[in-house]
Amino acid sequence: MSGLMRVNGGWLRLGLSAAVLLAAWLPKAGAAQPTTAVLVALLVAVALGFAFDALRGTPERVALLIALGLALGFAAVDLAAVQQGGEAGAFWAAMIAVWLGAWMLVAFVAELPRKGGLMGLIAPLIFGATILWAWECVVHALGVPRVILPAPSSIAARLADSTDTLWIDLVQTFGRGALSGYVIGCGSAFVFALVVDRYRFLRQGLLPVGNFLAALPIIGTAPIFVMWFGFDWPSKAAVVVAMVFFPMLVNTVQGLTATDSMQRDLMRTYSASWGQTLLRLRLPAAMPFVFNGLKICATLALIGAIVAEFFGSPTYGMGFRISTEVGRLQLDMVWAEIAVAALLGSAFYGVWALLERRVTFWHPSQRSR
Amino acid sequence: MKSRSFPVLTVVAALLALWYIAVIPMNAQWEYDQASRAGRDLPFGEMVANTMAQERPVLPAPHQVVAELWRSTVVEEATGRRGLWRSGSLSNRSLVYHGLITLSATMLGFVIGTGGGILLAIGIVYNKAMDTSVMPWAIASQTIPIIALAPMIIVVLNSVGISGLVPKAIIAAYLSFFPVVVGMVKGLRAPDAMQLDLMKTYSASGNDVFAKLRLPTSMPYLFASLKVGIAAALVGTIVGELPVQEGGLGVRLLSGSYYGQTIQIWAALFAAAILAAGLVGIVALIERRVLKRMGMAQ
Numbered sequence: 001m002s003g004l005m006r007v008n009g010g011w012l013r014l015g016l017s018a019a020v021l022l023a024a025w026l027p028k029a030g031a032a033q034p035t036t037a038v039l040v041a042l043l044v045a046v047a048l049g050f051a052f053d054a055l056r057g058t059p060e061r062v063a064l065l066i067a068l069g070l071a072l073g074f075a076a077v078d079l080a081a082v083q084q085g086g087e088a089g090a091f092w093a094a095m096i097a098v099w100l101g102a103w104m105l106v107a108f109v110a111e112l113p114r115k116g117g118l119m120g121l122i123a124p125l126i127f128g129a130t131i132l133w134a135w136e137c138v139v140h141a142l143g144v145p146r147v148i149l150p151a152p153s154s155i156a157a158r159l160a161d162s163t164d165t166l167w168i169d170l171v172q173t174f175g176r177g178a179l180s181g182y183v184i185g186c187g188s189a190f191v192f193a194l195v196v197d198r199y200r201f202l203r204q205g206l207l208p209v210g211n212f213l214a215a216l217p218i219i220g221t222a223p224i225f226v227m228w229f230g231f232d233w234p235s236k237a238a239v240v241v242a243m244v245f246f247p248m249l250v251n252t253v254q255g256l257t258a259t260d261s262m263q264r265d266l267m268r269t270y271s272a273s274w275g276q277t278l279l280r281l282r283l284p285a286a287m288p289f290v291f292n293g294l295k296i297c298a299t300l301a302l303i304g305a306i307v308a309e310f311f312g313s314p315t316y317g318m319g320f321r322i323s324t325e326v327g328r329l330q331l332d333m334v335w336a337e338i339a340v341a342a343l344l345g346s347a348f349y350g351v352w353a354l355l356e357r358r359v360t361f362w363h364p365s366q367r368s369r
Numbered sequence: 370m371k372s373r374s375f376p377v378l379t380v381v382a383a384l385l386a387l388w389y390i391a392v393i394p395m396n397a398q399w400e401y402d403q404a405s406r407a408g409r410d411l412p413f414g415e416m417v418a419n420t421m422a423q424e425r426p427v428l429p430a431p432h433q434v435v436a437e438l439w440r441s442t443v444v445e446e447a448t449g450r451r452g453l454w455r456s457g458s459l460s461n462r463s464l465v466y467h468g469l470i471t472l473s474a475t476m477l478g479f480v481i482g483t484g485g486g487i488l489l490a491i492g493i494v495y496n497k498a499m500d501t502s503v504m505p506w507a508i509a510s511q512t513i514p515i516i517a518l519a520p521m522i523i524v525v526l527n528s529v530g531i532s533g534l535v536p537k538a539i540i541a542a543y544l545s546f547f548p549v550v551v552g553m554v555k556g557l558r559a560p561d562a563m564q565l566d567l568m569k570t571y572s573a574s575g576n577d578v579f580a581k582l583r584l585p586t587s588m589p590y591l592f593a594s595l596k597v598g599i600a601a602a603l604v605g606t607i608v609g610e611l612p613v614q615e616g617g618l619g620v621r622l623l624s625g626s627y628y629g630q631t632i633q634i635w636a637a638l639f640a641a642a643i644l645a646a647g648l649v650g651i652v653a654l655i656e657r658r659v660l661k662r663m664g665m666a667q
Contacts (some may be wrong), residue, residue, distance in 0.1 A: 083469065103498060106498045106501060106502045107497065107498035109501070110500070110501045111497075111498040120501070120505075121505075123498070123501035123502040123505075124501070124502050124503075124504075124505040124506055126502065126616050127502035127503060127506065128506065143465055147525075147528065148525055148528065148529060149525075152422060163462035175550050180462050197568065201376050202376070202380070203381070204373065204377070205376030205377050205378075205379055205380035206380050208377050209380050209381060209384070212646065215596070215646070215649050216600075216641075216642045216647060217598050217600070217604045217607055217641045217642065217645050218636070218640050218646050219407040219604055219607070219608065220618075220622055220638040221638065222622075222626060223622050223623065223626030223634050224626075224631070224635070224638070225630065226456070226626065226633055227497070227626060227629070227634075228426075228427065267461075274587050298512070299511065299512055299513075302514045303514040305517050305652060306514055306516070307516060307608055309437055310520070310608070311611075311622075311626055312626070313621065319517070322517055322520060323520050323612070326520045326521050326524045326612070327524070329524075329528075331521065331525070334521050335521075338517050338518060338521075339519070340511040341513065341517050342514075342515075345513035345514050346509055346512045346513055348512075351513075352508075
């Protein structure tokens with residue numbers, strides 16, 4: 001028994017078996033779930049879970065994990081798809097069984113030898129899918145009203161239905177507001193950083209002030225800018241400029257001081273001018289810091305543009321849509337908008353992360369482990 | 370110290386001077402309009418003096434903002450009809466009252482978010498399955514504007530009967546949660562193989578390794594993320610105050626923008642800035658004390 005506990009996922013396997021037994025034994029109370037097919041799939045999953053340690057070779061283990069994934073996937077889909085309401089204890093036990101099974105699957109996947117970046121994606125994807133599935137099941141089984149929490153399926157349906165609206169909002173908030181503010185803010189901060197860097201006095205004075213200002217809730221300037229620049233996108237761009245300016249400035253100035261005196265001395269022995277030193281030595285050395293600033297600002301820009309719309313906007317835009325649809329209790333639309341914002345945010349961040357990898361390939365943080 | 374503070378003070382003075390200069394063109398149009406409506410010429414000197422003292426300026430002068438801050442805190446509480454002195458409770462027109470509402474939600478959320486973040490970080494460090502499945506989401510969540518969820522959380526919780534402090538605190542909690550998770554995971558992993566091996570040669574138990582090596586090593590990382598987290602919690606609370614008008618600095622900002630009370634907006638903004646600076650400063654102070662006691666101060 002203690003030997004069983006010591007292996008990876010030992011408790012998970014016992015928990016899974018107990019949950020499957022409960023699912024088979026508890027009364028269904030007239031509800032449709034769990035069907036016999038679901039119970040069979042879960043039993044297969046239990047058997048596969050116990051068989052995992054018997055296999056030693058990686059190909060066999062991968063095959064077993066795929067089978068385990070299919071069994072669990074079938075049980076999950078069936079549980080979510082066929083429901084009549086009024087679920088009883090057996091349904092919840094089956095849900096817990098699928099949850100524990102997914103956890104066991106992730107634990108097993110983590111044990112496989114890692115090959116390449118794709119393997120690293122499997123575990124988080126399983127986790128994300130499990131969360132979505134549990135959300136879907138709970139919403140249907142408990143009959144949660146749509147005005148409190150819509151099911152992922154209805155959010156996806158809404159997302160597919162209203163691509164036009166979502167696209168208009170995206171162009172307004174991201175294309176006009178966030179992006180223009182981001183370019184102006186980061187660009188001017190970068191140029192200003194070059195000026196600051198030339199004068200020691202400015203560097204000593206501006207860095208602490210900039211650090212201080214970067215920590216303040218600059219988002220609060222949104223009502224002021226809306227008053228100054230009107231409801232349309234220029235006010236959003238202005239908020240974004242105010243939000244990204246100081247983080248970008250501080251990072252770039254720090255980056256420009258990243259070279260050590262030996263390297264600068266070398267440039268001096270080459271009798272390189274200030275411009276040449278900047279172009280050939282200090283800017284390349286500053287790039288990791290610059291990209292760090294660009295990545296921080298990418299997130300800030302979207303936040304600034306969305307929140308600024310809460311203070312006043314034309315009748316489109318992501319922030320406007322979120323606040324008005326919340327008022328109309330159309331929560332599936334709100335969630336669709338949030339999903340777009342999340343995808344957009346990580347894509348925008350991802351673009352800079354990719355560029356960073358291309359530009360600062362020499363930096364230790366980019367080496368593959 | 371003196372040589373270091375001089376450039377900072379100069380920069381601050383320069384910013385203030387820029388602000389004063391900007392006040393003149395921003396507010397001049399209104400003065401000229403008034404003068405032409407009254408049918409008289411406006412000498413330049415008088416115009417400049419007037420722009421500094423408008424009731425609803427486009428850009429209030431710094432001294433107007435400071436005066437408003439003073440008026441809506443000390444003066445309001447000491448002499449106002451609903452102030453602390455006359456009525457025994459804080460006036461709902463004072464920034465002290467609204468600041469305290471914001472502060473309490475921020476602190477509650479910060480404590481919840483930090484506690485949850487540390488617990489999840491421990492889980493991630495000690496459980497490989499959680500590491501591979503949850504950690505990528507924790508990192509990805511840093512890149513998405515989660516604050517967009519704020520209005521929905523407020524309104525939905527309100528509709529199921531939860532209102533007041535808790536919904537705002539939840540928003541503050543989830544904004545401070547992820548920086549703490551990411552920082553703390555980094556911190557708990559900071560001990561290198563040599564140090565872990567040393568613990569093994571002492572045949573230290575898992576709890577000992579955690580309490581005597583991992584936790585102490587993580588402290589600088591924890592404090593760095595606490596400073597980010599508390600600033601994020603304040604922003605979350607302020608945004609969370611927008612949809613439901615129940616007091617707080619966010620409400621002062623929004624009502625100021627509804628009624629064109631620019632000085633009120635600026636005063637609320639400065640109150641929020643002072644609050645943020647104070648909170649980050651307190652965390653930094655605790656950080657310095659703790660790290661000094663632990664012998665880790667730089």
